[in-house]
Amino acid sequence: MSCNITIYSDGASSGNPGPGGYGVVLISGKHRLEKSQGFRLTTNNRMELMAVIAGLEALKKPGSNVVVYTDSRYVADAVEKGWVFQWESKAFKKKKNQDLWLRFLKIYRRHNVKFVWIKGHASDPENDLCDRMAVEASTKNNLIEDTGYNPETESNMLFSNSH
Numbered sequence: 001m002s003c004n005i006t007i008y009s010d011g012a013s014s015g016n017p018g019p020g021g022y023g024v025v026l027i028s029g030k031h032r033l034e035k036s037q038g039f040r041l042t043t044n045n046r047m048e049l050m051a052v053i054a055g056l057e058a059l060k061k062p063g064s065n066v067v068v069y070t071d072s073r074y075v076a077d078a079v080e081k082g083w084v085f086q087w088e089s090k091a092f093k094k095k096k097n098q099d100l101w102l103r104f105l106k107i108y109r110r111h112n113v114k115f116v117w118i119k120g121h122a123s124d125p126e127n128d129l130c131d132r133m134a135v136e137a138s139t140k141n142n143l144i145e146d147t148g149y150n151p152e153t154e155s156n157m158l159f160s161n162s163h
Helices: 044-057 073-080 083-089 098-108 125-138 151-156
Strands: 004-013 018-028 031-042 065-070 112-117
Touching: 004 044, 004 125, 018 044, 018 125, 031 044, 031 125, 044 065, 044 073, 044 098, 044 125, 065 073, 073 083, 073 112, 083 098
Parallel strands: 004 065, 065 112
Antiparallel strands: 004 018, 018 031
């Protein structure tokens, strides 16, 4: 029997890059789970994607029917418009956040996932909660390292290697 699960997710960073965090709320029937985590140095897009990953990785039953509500066009459009699958077919050449997209695809393929983009800060109570959780997580003292984020790699992508 498959489960019907609703996930609300949001990411935040103070500075881009800077300290960041994500917040995610999972709802299924009377069950509810709220998760958040902060990172020392990351980007907003990484945290938006990390929120979705954290939500999907919390699911116990493969084949669940999941609707993810996100205010991130980056995440929603990448999946719903099929961009991430094109990026994957080209080994994510010149694309940021390959580590997270690969992690996302692994867990995404275990479930039936649909993304719904919602406008941020538009008085959706669950999205607003995720936003508050993400911002709060980014301000804590015990921030962990976003091991996949490499500022040198990001900045090097701005320039060619030709001399």
